Amino acid sequence: MKRTFSFAEARELLQKHEQWETERGMLCEKAEDCRAVVETACEHFVAAETMKTLRDIPVEELNRERRGLRVRLLRESGYANYEDLMLASEEQLAALNGISEDGAALIKDAVGETVTQLRPGIKLRLSADKRTEETSNIVLSLYRYRAAEGLSRDAQALSAHYAAGIGKAMEELSRGKGFFRWLFTGKAEKDAASEAYLYLEELANGAYGTELTRLREARLESEASSAETAWDSFRTQPIVYSNLLEKLVPGLLGNGDAVYGLPEELAREVEAEPLFADGMRCELRRYQAWGVKYILHQGKVLLGDEMGLGKTVQAIAAMVTLRNAGATHFAVVCPASVLVNWCREITKFSDLKAIKVHGPSRQAALSDWITSGGVAVTSYETVQHWELPEDFGFSLLTVDEAHYIKNPGARRTVHVRNLALRAERLLFMTGTALENRVDEMVELIGVLRPELAAEIGGMKMLATAPRFRELVAPVYYRRKRDQVLTELPELEEQESWCQLGAAERARYEADVLNENYHAARRVSWTVGDIAQSSKAQRLLEIAEEAAAEGRKVLVFSFYLDTIQKVKGLLGERCMEPITGAMTPARRQEVLDAFDAAAPGQVLAAQIVAGGTGLNIQTASVVILCEPQLKPSLESQAIARAYRMGQARNVLVYRLLCEDSIDERIMELLAEKQAVFDAFADKSSAAEELELDTKTLGKLMAEEMQRIEERQAVEALAREQDKAAETTEEES
CATH class of the missing domain: 3.40.50.10810 (Tandem AAA-ATPase domain)
Known part of the structure; x- marks a missing residue:
């Protein structure tokens, strides 16, 4: 067969395939390389968290076991806590006047023992809202590992299909790199070299070359990816990242x-x-x-x-x-x-x-x-x-x-x-x-x-x-x-106490004295002008802050009237409320619309209708308009957002009014919870925590008495003020 290439063309084609062979090898090993980066990033996280804990351990802890070390000298020398001691070398400690070499070794051993005890307890919670350098490195390394898995798989498939043929063809074509070697090559080898050239050129210009070029570009893109890109990916697929981390670094998620x-x-x-x-x-x-x-x-x-x-x-x-x-x-x-x-x-x-x-x-x-x-x-x-x-x-x-x-x-x-x-x-x-x-x-x-x-x-x-x-x-x-689910972002619960204005207080006290229990429970929401409702104003503030942070909001109340007022307060920012009267099909349509809505949108629901059976991970703020008599109702409502698949920390706000039935309910529930916890820890037969009718009746009676006494004190004060004014005028 006549030679179909020049020596320069043979060298150029061989060089191209050598580069591709190197690239393919890198790609095949890419996943393992990225796995090592993930492990290193996790190790740095554990080390950083360990150091934070050491920072909180004062140097005086060294003598808790009566080691006889001169901790006062250490503190005066600038070693205030275990982190300082961890960062110091044994030689630096032994150089202190009054610390022997044996003493320095004992100090380092004690700190090292503490580190050994601490490290297994360090667990990771990934949250897009609480990023640190260490967690960003972990998420970025996981993002790149995910990309590398696919690249390695595709590169290995290419190797399995082409590697043997390419290796043989490159060896045969190597005879055509220069004049003298070609001169002393037999006809059969020359024919094989010419066939090898055609084969390698076809691969270079065909699917093989196209695929390797794609894989190389994908590798470079992955290597150039930023932490911001990785966090964006985490937000949409937190479960994938958690599963991956469980596989690569077992136990870190707890x-x-x-x-x-x-x-x-x-x-x-x-x-x-x-x-x-x-x-x-x-x-x-x-x-x-x-x-x-x-x-x-x-x-x-x-x-x-x-x-x-x-x-x-x-x-x-x-x-x-x-x-x-x-x-x-x-x-x-x-x-x-x-x-x-x-x-x-x-x-x-x-x-x-x-x-x-x-x-x-x-x-x-x-x-x-x-x-x-x-x-x-x-x-x-x-x-x-x-x-x-x-x-x-x-x-x-x-x-x-x-x-x-x-x-x-x-x-x-x-x-x-x-x-x-x-x-x-x-x-x-x-x-x-x-x-x-x-x-x-x-x-x-x-x-x-x-x-x-x-x-x-x-x-x-x-x-x-x-x-x-x-x-x-x-x-x-x-x-x-x-x-x-220890890897779920944090659940942050906050009691948001409001102070009753004059109009709210007058309406609330009238409701209590008239023994209108359900109106009393809707304290602040029953005021004639919603603009005068302290809870309504607080809800507005939370909703506006949530919108500014790109969050969606769930609002729960036991009462339909309250939910309707929330809708009126928020207007177009609030979806059609979910109530007990809503059909399942319509409810699903509202949920779909809420999921697709822009950040800042609010979904209001009666807690008995919207607190169960829904998955609303797109919301990360939950507002409870009044305390529930059955805490499990609140837990179920919060779980609508704080569940598997949630990528952000979930913020829960309980709207409460001081000097009202809200305060009494919260106190009673806290007392019952303490009793329940002490019992339930030991038994599987504890009764469910809930305020019963008898307790509620007693609560209302006490609230009536408190209001009557306060009103009597205020009336007496007004009479005294009036009498004083009359005396002044007569004199």
Whole structure:
């Protein structure tokens, strides 16, 4: 074959491929290099946080164990705390007059021991609102690692396809780099060199060269990316970053408990359960994947994870895994208020078909499900209308807010339990802490595991609590947010106290004295002119500040009247309020509009209507217009925003008025909370915290007495002032 290239062209082509070989090698190793950068950034964070803690330990702590060190001398020499000692060398300490070499070594050993004890307790909370140099470096390194994973994967695929052929072709073409070597090359080798040139030139001008150029440009772009770009990415995908960090630096987020409270033997069995998540459209957190395995392994369970931990996603993932193993039919029973939300989340998070069995077309929808399979989503009220073939069964029944069927005599309970008889597996879900309602727990477990319900039925005493938890572990599984979501940005709660103006006070005191309890609870909101409401003005200030920070706001009140006044106060800045009268479909439309709205938008809702069943991570400010008599209502409302997927710190403002029923309610709740905490820490049978009617009646009576006494004092003072004025005039 005639030579098809010049020696210069051969050298140029070989040089190009040598550069590409180097680039491809770099790209193949890029992910590992970036992983090391992540680990280093995390190490710097831990070191910085450790030093901050050392700064708070005074040098006098050295002698807590009576080491006999001259701490006064150290302080006078400028060593005020453990950070100063950590930064000093042993030689610098020994150079102090009065500190021996042995003493200096003892000091460094003591500080080093403290560091060793501190480091495992350093945990990371990433928040786009509280950036430091260290956390920005971590987020940036994770951002670059994510890019590097894809680049490395693509580069390795190129290597697997082309590396051997390119290596051979480059060796054969190397004979054509110069005249003398070519002169002494045989015909067969010359022909091979010419073919190699054509092959390498084709690669350079074809898909191989184009792809390597793309990968190189992507690498350079990633290496040039800024912390701001990385934080923007974090805001939109915080779960991805948390999962990645858990994988690369286990334990830094504080999620080190791999068994999540299960007995050891059961935990081993759950861990071995296969999980086939093909078809899920979201990443499962590690604790969520564990929950899915628990559901699948145990077959009939009550999942009681705290709100915000993704019980719905775990249920969907369990269905997907069963579908991938051959199952075809699943059903969900839920309150009508979240029926639309269930359908949307099934479609959003998986490739499963959601069929809403509700309303006028319920029979047609049910027939469709029976025929074609998928997930039938229905309400408690609609279950009674289900007509299924006699021998029809399905794979999994999920019952959301399962405490709705706590009463065995209720019609909806009977209908749901009859439907449960047709399901191979049962998943009951509730965010309510059923440890505090043992009777309800026993009723629900009675459907799942009748023999176990009989055993735990009488176990309500403190002494039996450990045994109780051990017995229910195979069927009841509950994890708390602070156990598994330690990486969530901080929740900052603030009591925002307002001072009543004259008009507000007059209206409030009249309401109390007229024994109008509900009007009294709406203190400040009942004033004739909303412009004179101190709570309304504070709400305006918070909303304006939130808008300036690019935040969205949720406003909750028990009272429809208050919510309507909030809407009137904010005008177009406030969405259509969510109330108990709103249809589920309309509520979903409002939520979608709120999610898509610009920062600064406000969504107001009655707390009993909007405090459950919603996922509103786009909001990061929560305003409570009055204290709730049932703190769990507040917790549920806050959890609408402070939940998995939240990328910002969540700010909670409780609007309260001094010298009003707000103050009395907060005091009573604090007292009850202290008692509850002391009891609940030791027992699973504590009663739920709530102010009862008797307590409220006493509270109102005390408030009436306080107002009457104050008014009497003020009246007496006015009379005395008037008498003094009369005396002055007569004299």
